[in-house]
Amino acid sequence: MDVEVLKGFLRIGVLVGGCGLLLALTQPPGTAEFVLSVCSALIGLALVAGVLLVNRFVQHVDSDSD
Helix, strand or coil, X not given: CCHHHHHHHHHXXXXXXXXXXXXXXXXXXXXXXXXXXXXXXXXXXXXXXHHHHHHHHHHHHHHHXX
16 A cells, blocks of 8 residues: 555544544534534544554555565
8 A cells, every 4th residue: 555645544634633623622512513523533533543553454464475
């Protein structure tokens, strides 16, 4: 897998997750905006975790093929 693709997904995940977290801190709890911001933060976190897992898997497979 191309490293640049993983870097791009990581940047998108940090952007979505970071913005969602910042917005969640500014919205009043119990509102639709708060729920949407928390969901955005979780989606960003899931994207970052997915990139880290794929990166670890790719490195593990590459080291086994040597």
